[in-house]
Amino acid sequence: MNRVFILLTISILFIVACGNDDDQSTNYWQVDVPEYFPEMVYTIENNPVTKEGFELGRMLFYETRLSSDNTVSCANCHQPYLAFADPVHVFSVGVNNQKGTRNAPPIFNLAFQSHFFWDGGVNHVDFIPINPIMNKLEMNESISNVVKKVNELPEYQDKFKQVFGKDSVNGEEFLHAFSQFLVMLVSDNAYYDQWMQGKYELNEAELRGMKLYESKCADCHGTALFTDGSFRNNGLDAEFSKDLGRAIITEYAGDEGKFKVPTLRNLAYTAPYMHDGRFETLEEVLDHYDHRVVQSATLDPLLVQANGELGIPMTDQEKSDIIAFLHTLTDRDFVSDSRFFDPN
Ligand code: HEC
Ligand code: HEC
Known part of the structure; x- marks a missing residue:
């Protein structure tokens, strides 16, 4: 009798545990934070995060071909093991070893903020990549050219198909994919x-x-x-x-x-x-x-x-x-x- 009861309890616990797991995997691609965080500013309904979209954004973040000489990615100046701050430089170094004029801040909890960069020059997460990509001292490129470059790369064409249902993207889709990575960078477990x-x-x-x-x-x-x-x-x-x-x-x-x-x-x-x-x-x-x-x-x-x-x-x-x-x-x-x- 007792044994049956224990077995029953164990199987119920097991089912409950599996249920929780399911919840976690569906929540995995949501920007989930403790309730004492401020309201989210980013309009996530306009760009819901999916696993594939997040992975595409991550590929772009680590992509050196977004810079004019194909050597500098976002991660050159924003390293994950330092909360996405700059690993070595007081002033970040961009294409052709050019020195910037400000210290690179860390990157996290962007979805909860309305202004970015030290002077607040960007007021939407979707526009963040435009700034470093076009900055002459950082990546020195144009959005139209980087979009053209990635549209020509087979590994991106596959991803674009998964995320947007077609094998090339326009500037807006490119930026939306980027944001799916950026808004997931949440630091809330100190x-x-x-x-x-x-x-x-x-x-x-x-x-x-x-x-x-x-x-x-x-x-x-x-x-x-x-x-x-x-x-x-x-x-x-x-x-x-x-x-x-x-x-x-x-x-x-x-x-x-x-x-x-x-x-x-x-x-x-x-x-x-x-x-x-x-x-x-x-x-x-x-x-x-x-x-x-x-x-x-x-x-x-x-x-x-x-x-x-x-x-x-x-x-x-x-x-x-x-x-x-x-x-x-x-x-x-x-x-x-x-x-x-x-x-x-
Ligand atoms: C009047 C508003 C104000 C107060 C009060 C203030 N800070 Fe700041 N803090 C700032 C501003 C603005 C900056 C950025 C300044 C800059 O870089 O030009 C800053 C920068 C910093 C930084 C550098 C962070 C980084 O990533 O570079 C630290 C650390 C810091 N403050 C800690 C403190 C501590 C600790 C206190 C309380 C003892 C404090 N601050 C009080 C406004 C304030
Ligand atoms: C050459 C170095 C360099 C590269 C490459 C670079 N950044 Fe930055 N990043 C900086 C510096 C320096 C700042 C601060 C500049 C300022 O405030 O004017 C900054 C600021 C930011 C901020 C603002 C954070 C805040 O709290 O306001 C974000 C977000 C960001 N970068 C994301 C990116 C992304 C995404 C890429 C790739 C598309 C990228 N960066 C490429 C150096 C770099």
Whole structure:
């Protein structure tokens, strides 16, 4: 009697487990995040992700033939094992070994954001690839020519058939395929996330660091993305002739020296820091906020204290607690997810 009961239970458990597995495989190609994430901005209904579409986007991401001399792919400057930040360069290096002017940011959680690049020059995920492909210092190509190039390659013709039902694509389909890879790059499983979901205990230093982060940093680096998506001047320079930042796009003097507030997720992989990669370590970053903030016309008011002094004062203990907290935002699963690796 008992044995039958146990067998029955086991088979029921087995059926339930299989049911779950099924759910997971149907959810596998959805942008799935914890409920404390902000609303998705990307209109996924217009470009639903399929396994084949994702794989096509991944082929394109690792495709050097998207550049004028067939040597540079997106991955040259955005490596999966570094949360898609640049592996070696303060300023990324594109075709003909040309040096860019800004540090390559990591790439993840794009589907939840409305502006991309340090100056917010692109406002839709589908348009992201156009920028590096056409940039003379990066891939130095035109969209019409890269589309022509890939349409002529047999390995792409097969994929286009699977995804779009025909063996060549137009510019819009090319960009849609790219987006199916880009929007799937979701980082939401750091220790912080596991703590949020009650699956992990943060230690005392990390919890103290979190409190300090909430009072000193979250006004700009807020939400589960650890950026509020705004453009701000965090007091790096007194004048901006080297890089006007957001004002390049808006042509408004009040935006000079403002840059997109970057995420604080995965900082362990993404040094050097700031739009020009000027800081090598998080200690240097915190020293900047503590006592190196400089005055300028567009300095963010949050960096001016009530007594008129600049910056965010912190003791050494507070700095080390904040750094301990920042390390809880490291997502090891994201950087080791083989779905995102070079398929070749
Ligand atoms: C030569 C190096 C280089 C190549 C190649 C390159 N990028 Fe970038 N990428 C950068 C740099 C540098 C920035 C920051 C530029 C800026 O803000 O003006 C950037 C920014 C981005 C961003 C903005 C992230 C954010 O949070 O705002 C995305 C997304 C991105 N690149 C995706 C791509 C894709 C997709 C490709 C391939 C089509 C690509 N990149 C090719 C260097 C590169
Ligand atoms: C007034 C808004 C503001 C506040 C407050 C603020 N930041 Fe920032 N932070 C920024 C902006 C803007 C940038 C990018 C600046 C640039 O590159 O020109 C930035 C960049 C950074 C970077 C570099 C990230 C990267 O990928 O390059 C780190 C790390 C950082 N901040 C941590 C902190 C910490 C920790 C605090 C609290 C002690 C803090 N920030 C407070 C606006 C702010």
